[in-house]
Amino acid sequence: MATSDKYDRQLRLWGASGQRALGGTTIVLINATASGTETLKFPGVGAIHVVDSADAPPVPKSGAGREAFDNFFVFDDSSANEMEVEGADASATDGGDASSNSPARAEVACKYLCELNPDVSGDHTTVPSLSSANYGSVLDDIVKKQSTTPSPSLLIVASDLPPKPLLNLSREAWDRGIPLLIVRSCGLIGSVRLQVEDHPVVESKPDSTVPDLRLADPSGPFPALKALVDATDMDSMDNAEHSHVPYVIILLKALAKWRSGLSSTEDATKSDMLAGEVRFPKSTAEKDSFRATIKSMARNFNDELNFQEACGDAYLAYAEREIPWEVQELLDATTDESVTATIQKFAASGAGFRNVRFAVLLLALKRFLAQSDVVGRSWPPLDGKIPDMTASTEPYIALQGVYKQRADEDRAAVRAAVDAILSEQKAKVGDGSTAVPDVPDEDVAAFCRNVQNLRKVVTRPYAEEWETHAPSADGEDAPMPTPQEEEIRGDLMMATMDPYEVPEHTPLLWHCALRAADVFCERNGRYPGTPLDADEKALEADAKGVQAILEPICSTIGLADTDLVKSTLLGGSMAHAAEITRYGNAELHNVASVLGGVASQEAVKIITGQYVPLDNTYVYNGIAGTAGVYKF
Numbered sequence: 001m002a003t004s005d006k007y008d009r010q011l012r013l014w015g016a017s018g019q020r021a022l023g024g025t026t027i028v029l030i031n032a033t034a035s036g037t038e039t040l041k042f043p044g045v046g047a048i049h050v051v052d053s054a055d056a057p058p059v060p061k062s063g064a065g066r067e068a069f070d071n072f073f074v075f076d077d078s079s080a081n082e083m084e085v086e087g088a089d090a091s092a093t094d095g096g097d098a099s100s101n102s103p104a105r106a107e108v109a110c111k112y113l114c115e116l117n118p119d120v121s122g123d124h125t126t127v128p129s130l131s132s133a134n135y136g137s138v139l140d141d142i143v144k145k146q147s148t149t150p151s152p153s154l155l156i157v158a159s160d161l162p163p164k165p166l167l168n169l170s171r172e173a174w175d176r177g178i179p180l181l182i183v184r185s186c187g188l189i190g191s192v193r194l195q196v197e198d199h200p201v202v203e204s205k206p207d208s209t210v211p212d213l214r215l216a217d218p219s220g221p222f223p224a225l226k227a228l229v230d231a232t233d234m235d236s237m238d239n240a241e242h243s244h245v246p247y248v249i250i251l252l253k254a255l256a257k258w259r260s261g262l263s264s265t266e267d268a269t270k271s272d273m274l275a276g277e278v279r280f281p282k283s284t285a286e287k288d289s290f291r292a293t294i295k296s297m298a299r300n301f302n303d304e305l306n307f308q309e310a311c312g313d314a315y316l317a318y319a320e321r322e323i324p325w326e327v328q329e330l331l332d333a334t335t336d337e338s339v340t341a342t343i344q345k346f347a348a349s350g351a352g353f354r355n356v357r358f359a360v361l362l363l364a365l366k367r368f369l370a371q372s373d374v375v376g377r378s379w380p381p382l383d384g385k386i387p388d389m390t391a392s393t394e395p396y397i398a399l400q401g402v403y404k405q406r407a408d409e410d411r412a413a414v415r416a417a418v419d420a421i422l423s424e425q426k427a428k429v430g431d432g433s434t435a436v437p438d439v440p441d442e443d444v445a446a447f448c449r450n451v452q453n454l455r456k457v458v459t460r461p462y463a464e465e466w467e468t469h470a471p472s473a474d475g476e477d478a479p480m481p482t483p484q485e486e487e488i489r490g491d492l493m494m495a496t497m498d499p500y501e502v503p504e505h506t507p508l509l510w511h512c513a514l515r516a517a518d519v520f521c522e523r524n525g526r527y528p529g530t531p532l533d534a535d536e537k538a539l540e541a542d543a544k545g546v547q548a549i550l551e552p553i554c555s556t557i558g559l560a561d562t563d564l565v566k567s568t569l570l571g572g573s574m575a576h577a578a579e580i581t582r583y584g585n586a587e588l589h590n591v592a593s594v595l596g597g598v599a600s601q602e603a604v605k606i607i608t609g610q611y612v613p614l615d616n617t618y619v620y621n622g623i624a625g626t627a628g629v630y631k632f
Contacts, residue, residue: 007044014203017442018608019044025153025607028142030169031130032056032109034589035183035190036159037073038596040113042604048113049142050124052106053133070587073112074105130165135172155603156180160587163466163522170195170462177346179606182462183599186517186527187583188622189510190595193632194602194613195462198346200358201455202446203610211387212452213403214379215251215317220278224402229253232395234297242299244392246399247310250294251317254310255280258293280318290314305390323380327454331369334362339421340428343436353437354609360425360439361447362454364417371413381410381448411448418444459616460484465632470519471552481558489558491631496564500626504568504575507619507628512557512569513576514619516549517585528577529584539581546577557632579623591622 011019026047029036040048106124114122123145127133139154156173158166158180166182173180174197182193214222221229229252234245259279281290291314298307323331342359369380384407386400418439425436447454468485481489492508499506520542521527528542550569554560560570569576598618605613620627 010044014604014608014610017446018604018610021153021608022046022604025155026142026146027603028139028154028156029109029159030135030156030165031159031161032071032074032105033160033185034071034073034587034592035185035595035599036157037071037109037113038589038593039157039159039181039183039599039603041116041596042600044117045120045607047121047123047146048110049145050106050110050113050122051130051133051138052104052109052124052126053130054104054126054128056105070589071109071592072589074108130161133165133168135165135169139172139176139178153607154178155606157183157599157603159183160185163518167463167466170466174461174463180462181599181603181606183595184514185587185592185595186514186580186585187588188591189514189580189583190591190620190622191511191514192595192599192602192614192618192620193462194457194606194616195459196457196606196613197459198355199457199606199609199613200355201457201605201609201612202358202361202443202450204450204453204455204612205610206453209453210321211316211385212321212383213248213316213386214382214406215248215255216280216320217379218278218280221252222406224405225252228398228402239299241392243304243306244390244395245306246391246395247306247313247389248386248399249395250297250307250310251314254290254294254297255317257297258290261293282318287314287318290318309389324452327452330362330454330456331366334359334366336363336421336424339363340425343425343429356437357439357443358456360418360421361414361444363421364414365447365451367417367421368410368414380451381414382407383449383451384408385449407448411445414448415441415444455612457613457615469515469553469556469632470522471549471556488631492557492559493562495628495630496559496562499564500621500624502624503564505621505624505626506564506568507621507626508559508630509565509568509576510621511617511619511630511632512550512553512559512565513546513580515553516546516577517580519549519553520546521585527585528581532584532586534584539578543574543578543581546581547574550577588622591620594622595620 007019022044023046025045026049027040027045029040029048029050030052032050032052040050104124104126106126110122110124114120123142125138125141127138139156142154156169156178158169160183161169170180170182173195177197179199180195182191182195184191184193214225220226229249232245232249232253234242234253237245255278258281262279281287291311294307294310294314295301298304301307339356339359343356346353346355365380382403384404386403389396391399422436422439429436468481495508496506517528524545528546529539534542551560554565554569559565598620602613602618605611614629615631617630617632618627619630
C-alpha cells in the first residue's frame with residue numbers, strides 16, 4: 001500500500017502508526033443501506049466485508065426512475081451498458097422494476113465501494129435473512145478468510161438494522177470484544193451509536209494544551225535546566241542577545257530575583273511548606289509583583305518580545321500542574337492484579353493487545369510516580385516539547401536539548417518499569433505465552449508524550465440500553481434504576497435544560513421518537529408509515545401507536561417530568577410521532593451521507609486509538625440542521 005504519497009494528508013493527522021492500524025483492520029458492514037455504504041467511504045482501511053440478506057430490496061437498474069434509488073452505491077449498470085452498445089429502448093427500465101435475476105445487494109455494494117480505492121480488498125456475504133442470521137458464524141467465517149492476518153482487527157458497522165437482529169449483533173460483538181457502530185437513518189432524522197467495552201486512548205490530541213516546562217516544581221528546576229539557567233549571564237549580553245533569551249530562562253531568573261526581594265515576614269509564610277521547597281507567588285498581589293519583576297529585568301520592555309512573552313506566560317512559573325482527574329482515576333484503578341485480569345480478559349484471543357499494553361503502561365507510570373526519592377521524579381514523564389518563542393537559534397536549541405535529555409531519561413525509566421512488569425506477568429501466565437505482548441519503544445514514547453491526556457472510553461452494550469429504556473409491552477413497571485442508570489438520567493435531565501433555540505427540534509426529543517419507531521417495529525413487525533402507499537387513515541393510526549409508545553419511553557429514560565418533554569413530546573400535539581410516521585422509515589441519501597461521515601470519523605478514532613470517540617450517541621436533526629451527543 002503506497003502510504004507515503006497516497007495518504008499524505010491523513011498521515012499528518014494520525015501518523016504512520018495510525019495508518020498501519022487502519023491498514024490492518026477489516027470493516028464489516030451489516031446491511032448495505034446508504035448510511036452503511038457512506039460510512040465505508042473513508043480511505044486506507046485494509047479490507048471491507050459487506051454482509052446483506054438475500055431478501056434485501058432488489059438492486060435497481062441503472063436507467064430506473066429516481067424513485068427507485070435510495071443508495072447511490074447500489075445499482076445494476078448492466079442495462080446501461082446494453083443501451084450504450086445495442087441502443088436498447090430506455091423506457092424498458094424506466095419504471096424501476098428490478099429484474100428477477102438482479103445481483104445481490106452485498107455484491108454490488110462491495111464492488112462499487114472497492115472502486116473508490118483499489119488498495120482496499122473487498123469481500124461480501126449474502127445470508128438468507130439478517131433477522132435470523134447467526135452472527136457468530138458470520139464473524140467466524142470472515143476471520144477465517146483473513147488468512148494473511150493471524151488475528152485481524154475487526155470493526156462492525158450495523159446500518160439500519162431492525163431491533164431484533166441488532167440486539168443479537170450487539171450481544172455477539174460485546175461478547176467478542178469487537179467495537180460496534182450503529183448507524184440509523186430515518187427520513188431527516190438519524191443517529192450514530194458507539195458500543196465499545198474498553199477503549200484506551202493515548203493520543204487524545206486535545207485542541208489546546210499547556211506546555212509542560214517544569215518551572216513550578218516545588219523542589220526547583222531539574223538539574224540540567226538549572227545548570228543552563230545559571231550559565232546564562234544576561235547582564236553581559238548586548239541588546240540583540242538580551243532580546244533573544246528564551247522566556248523560560250527569563251521566568252526562572254525572575255523567580256530567583258522575586259524570591260530574593262521578599263522580606264523576612266513574607267518569607268516566613270512558607271513555613272507550612274516542606275523543607276527544601278521553594279517559594280512561588282500565590283496571591284494576586286504576589287503575582288502582580290512577579291510580573292513587575294519580569295518587566296524590571298527588560299532593558300526596553302516595549303521592544304523586547306521575549307520579555308513580553310514571559311509576562312504573558314508568567315503563570316507557567318507558579319501554576320501547580322496536577323495530574324488530570326481522568327488520568328488519576330485510571331491510575332487509582334490500576335494494580336498488579338488488574339493488569340493480570342486485563343491480560344486474561346483481552347489478550348488470550350490476540351484481539352486486545354492495545355488494552356493490555358495500555359494497562360502495562362499505566363502500571364509503569366504508577367511505579368514511576370512512586371519513585372519520589374529521585375529529584376523531580378514525583379512528576380509524570382516529561383514530554384520533551386517546548387513551545388515556539390522569541391529566541392536566537394543557539395539558546396533555543398540548547399534549551400530544547402535540555403528538555404529532550406530529561407524526557408529521554410524519564411522515558412528510559414518508564415521503559416525499565418514496563419520491562420519489569422512484563423517479566424512479572426509472564427512469570428504468572430507462563431513465559432512462552434503470547435498472552436503477554438511486548439510493548440514496543442514506539443508505544444512507550446507515545447505514552448510518555450501524552451501522559452497528561454490519557455483517556456479511556458467505556459460504553460454499555462446497546463442491548464442493555466434497549467432493555468433498560470424500551471417500555472414493557474405488557475405494561476409492567478420498569479425495574480429500579482441502577483446507580484449507573486441514575487447518573488445517565490441525571491445527565492439527560494441536565495441536557496433538557498439547554499434546549500435548541502426551537503425547543504421542538506432539540507435532538508434528544510428526536511432520539512426518543514426514533515426509539516419509539518423501533519419499539520413499534522419490534523411489536524408490529526414493520527415500521528410506522530409502512531408500506532409507503534399506506535392511506536391517510538393508516539398513517540394516523542400508526543402515529544397514534546408511536547405516541548402511545550413515546551410516553552412510557554420518556555418515563556423509562558427519566559424525562560417524563562421535565563418541562564421540555566412535557567411541553568413537546570407529551571404536550572398533546574403528536575408532532576414528533578406524526579413526523580417519524582410520515583417518513584415510513586425511508587432513507588434519504590443526503591442525510592445518510594452526513595451520518596456516514598460522522599460514523600466513519602468515529603471508526604477512524606476507534607481503529608487508530610487517537611482522538612476521543614463520542615460517548616456514546618450522536619443524534620442528527622436534518623430538519624433544523626442541528627445535532628447533539630448524549631450518553632444512554
